[in-house]
Amino acid sequence: MSAVRDDPRPLLSVNNIEVIYDHVILVLKGVSLRVPAGGIVALLGANGAGKSTTLKAISGLLRTERGDVTKGTIEWEGQPIHRKDPAEVVTRGIVQVMEGRHVFEHLTVEENLLTGGYTRKNGHAAKQDLALVYRYFPRLAERRLVRAGYVSGGEQQMVAIGRALMARPRLMLLDEPSMGLAPMLVHEIFEIVSRMNREAGVAVLLAEQNATMALRFAQYGYVMENGRIVLDGDARTIGENEDIKEFYLGLSGVGQRKSYRDVKHYRRRKRWLS
Amino acid sequence: MLEVDGRFFVLLMSNGILIGLMYSLIALGFVLVYKATDAINFAQGEFVMIAGFVVAVCLVAYGAPLWLAVSAGLLGMVGFGFGLERVMLRRLIGRPIIAVVMATIGLAAILRGVGPLTWGAETKPLALPISDEPFIVGPLFIPPIQLLGASVSLVFLGVFGWFFLKSRKGIAMRAVADSQQVAMAMGINVERYFALAWAMTGVVSALGGVIWGSMLGVDVHLSLVGFKVFPVVILGGLDSIPGAILGGLIVGVVENVAAGYVDPYVGGGTKDFAPYVLMILALMIRPYGIFGKKIIERV
Numbered sequence: 001m002s003a004v005r006d007d008p009r010p011l012l013s014v015n016n017i018e019v020i021y022d023h024v025i026l027v028l029k030g031v032s033l034r035v036p037a038g039g040i041v042a043l044l045g046a047n048g049a050g051k052s053t054t055l056k057a058i059s060g061l062l063r064t065e066r067g068d069v070t071k072g073t074i075e076w077e078g079q080p081i082h083r084k085d086p087a088e089v090v091t092r093g094i095v096q097v098m099e100g101r102h103v104f105e106h107l108t109v110e111e112n113l114l115t116g117g118y119t120r121k122n123g124h125a126a127k128q129d130l131a132l133v134y135r136y137f138p139r140l141a142e143r144r145l146v147r148a149g150y151v152s153g154g155e156q157q158m159v160a161i162g163r164a165l166m167a168r169p170r171l172m173l174l175d176e177p178s179m180g181l182a183p184m185l186v187h188e189i190f191e192i193v194s195r196m197n198r199e200a201g202v203a204v205l206l207a208e209q210n211a212t213m214a215l216r217f218a219q220y221g222y223v224m225e226n227g228r229i230v231l232d233g234d235a236r237t238i239g240e241n242e243d244i245k246e247f248y249l250g251l252s253g254v255g256q257r258k259s260y261r262d263v264k265h266y267r268r269r270k271r272w273l274s
Numbered sequence: 275m276l277e278v279d280g281r282f283f284v285l286l287m288s289n290g291i292l293i294g295l296m297y298s299l300i301a302l303g304f305v306l307v308y309k310a311t312d313a314i315n316f317a318q319g320e321f322v323m324i325a326g327f328v329v330a331v332c333l334v335a336y337g338a339p340l341w342l343a344v345s346a347g348l349l350g351m352v353g354f355g356f357g358l359e360r361v362m363l364r365r366l367i368g369r370p371i372i373a374v375v376m377a378t379i380g381l382a383a384i385l386r387g388v389g390p391l392t393w394g395a396e397t398k399p400l401a402l403p404i405s406d407e408p409f410i411v412g413p414l415f416i417p418p419i420q421l422l423g424a425s426v427s428l429v430f431l432g433v434f435g436w437f438f439l440k441s442r443k444g445i446a447m448r449a450v451a452d453s454q455q456v457a458m459a460m461g462i463n464v465e466r467y468f469a470l471a472w473a474m475t476g477v478v479s480a481l482g483g484v485i486w487g488s489m490l491g492v493d494v495h496l497s498l499v500g501f502k503v504f505p506v507v508i509l510g511g512l513d514s515i516p517g518a519i520l521g522g523l524i525v526g527v528v529e530n531v532a533a534g535y536v537d538p539y540v541g542g543g544t545k546d547f548a549p550y551v552l553m554i555l556a557l558m559i560r561p562y563g564i565f566g567k568k569i570i571e572r573v
Contacts, residue, residue: 059459061455061458061459064454064455064458085458086458086459086461087458087461087462087463089461090459090460090461091461095459095460095461096459098455098456098459102453102455102459103456104448104449104452104453104456104457105452106448106451106452107445107448107449107452111445111448111449112449114442114445115445115446115449115457115460115462118446118460118461118462119460119461119462126442163460164460167460167461
């Protein structure tokens with residue numbers, strides 16, 4: 001997997017993109033990354049590093065927030081997609097699960113899932129896929145007629161992922177699926193994502209702050225800071241990188257957990273880029 | 275001393291119910307747009323008036339057969355809805371709601387001017403091939419046009435209710451109403467749904483124009499029917515189809531009963547303000563209407 005960066009025919013390749021919001025705010029300053037077919041790639045970084053922006057640039061949702069890819073290209077199986085609108089991108093097989101469990105609150109769980117199959121030509125097949133989603137998320141089957149606004153946070157995250165799965169994507173862009181969820185639920189959701197990856201062959205680009213968890217499931221990882229990729233490599237290599245441990249895992253060189261005060265202090269002094 | 279006459283009361287009730295359902299039809303046009311696009315359409319009555327003009331002019335000036343005139347009205351209003359969304363309302367997406375409100379109020383004024391300017395200010399008849407003889411069933415006294423109007427309303431309220439609850443497009447449209455950005459992320463073409471919502475409003479307005487036009491005659495005053503929409507949708511809930519039915523029934527019955535019992539003492543006019551009294555009371559008690567959606571808040 002160390003060849004992810006040099007893969008000649010990746011499923012998705014983001015080539016040196018620059019993103020500007022509102023014509024003036026430079027957010028991404030030359031980001032490149034690749035996702036191989038059927039792989040799980042983690043995109044790590046602190047708050048505000050540019051992970052969500054990168055995902056939105058790929059899915060085309062950037063434009064709904066007045067952002068624009070001003071330099072570089074995004075290629076899906078060799079075809080440029082960075083000028084396409086979100087609906088077109090979904091049709092081609094890329095679907096984004098946005099940060100913060102965005103479900104349609106006033107629709108039932110099942111109706112939420114059905115909207116995911118919307119781009120499919122065959123409405124009947126989409127209905128059959130419901131059964132598949134319920135197999136991955138048995139909890140949702142129990143709550144299928146409840147309004148999505150009233151189910152728990154973990155279930156909402158499942159709705160969001162299940163709904164994306166209904167589009168039969170080949171690449172799922174997952175933005176912070178662990179946000180605000182209990183550790184056990186996070187683990188459950190990651191297990192399901194990795195099962196989806198194995199069984200349905202869905203590639204995953206996973207933006208996470210929870211680096212430990214993300215690296216456990218991913219094969220390859222990129223680390224972002226300040227709108228740039230600062231490090232990439234095999235998930236295991238990254239997991240063992242001393243700086244990563246310091247920055248994201250809160251561990252010191254000898255593997256002990258540092259006190260919060262030290263971490264903060266340390267972070268102020270040392271950055272990859274300043 | 276007011277003698278309570280059972281027969282008179284039943285008569286007022288039954289006419290109120292039929293008229294109320296006809297209000298529901300107009301309110302449905304308003305609800306469709308609000309449900310999908312969050313836009314408040316103050317020109318709903320003017321839509322009805324324009325549709326009435328188109329159908330009446332086809333009938334009177336061109337001597338077209340009724341089915342052709344009604345089809346022209348339907349097609350014309352669908353095109354009008356599409357065009358309006360494209361030219362005016364699409365640019366207002368994401369702007370403060372007051373921008374849309376002001377734009378539709380302006381549109382209403384323009385339509386009230388342009389309609390009579392184009393087709394003439396005189397009242398045009400819009401004759402449907404049904405008799406004027408009322409059906410008399412027991413104590414009831416039912417004009418056929420009201421029966422037709424109420425039936426058409428019920429059919430279309432049913433059709434659109436089914437559309438939103440069961441069809442894929444309807445579910446997608448509710449998704450768009452819920453969150454435009456998430457809908458986009460799911461590959462739903464949001465702008466196309468906005469256009470569809472306005473086109474559906476065009477259909478409903480065309481039907482309303484035929485029915486109300488045939489009852490009142492077609493001139494600029496036909497647009498006044500739009501004012502009854504506000505009490506109806508405030509009572510029922512801005513985004514609810516069952517609410518539009520119930521709100522219509524309440525408004526129809528209240529104004530009829532109020533007119534029947536109070537008008538003899540005050541010399542008329544009760545009909546025009548009674549629904550508004552009710553609307554203000556409703557706003558004080560249940561601001562989201564009887565069926566309106568409550569904002570789901572998580573703490």
